[in-house]
Amino acid sequence: QKEVEQNSGPLSVPEGAIASLNCTYSDRGSQSFFWYRQYSGKSPELIMSIYSNGDKEDGRFTAQLNKASQYVSLLIRDSQPSDSATYLCAAGLGGYNKLIFGAGTRLAVHP
């Protein structure tokens, strides 16, 4: 079982809609979770981090964490074509708190 799992997509949504991205993790010891956005051929850039159960909002982005279900999600409101990218979920693991990434979900926002 992979440590961090995501649906590879593509997830296609119309401009202005809400995009919902999901992620599950296997290690109950993980305490920190992150969402990154990656454009093709570029390095990932951090969008959100979340540590506690519940929701965390930042602008158009809302991260949700449910530790009992080992589930993390990212909602993007008012999706824009510029949001089209691959979204990577990551969990902090181990003594070095290393980041383990999921396979990523490709999001396509069409006008």
Next chain:
Amino acid sequence: GAVVSQHPSRVICKSGTSVKIECRSLDFQATTMFWYRQFPKQSLMLMATSNEGSKATYEQGVEKDKFLINHASLTLSTLTVTSAHPEDSSFYICSARLQGINEKLFFGSGTQLSVL
């Protein structure tokens, strides 16, 4: 935000040669740096955790003799791909972490390695 410089951005080499990739934290000291590899349309796979002044910790399945990591200072880590083969062709990305805080994890721009 903090800057991590990775060099070179692209390298093409012949099979059997060695390639060195540098990762520098330009405006902060990074006790820990991470090296990832990413194949096309796949996620970042952690290769190793590099700690300044000590041996790197490699992930399962990563050959330590093939992927040599040196973290000689708080601002520089290097990854050397020894005797590269076509299957080593990939996008290699380093990241440097400030003060052990994952929110302060900054990525280099990546190195696209193509082995002919």
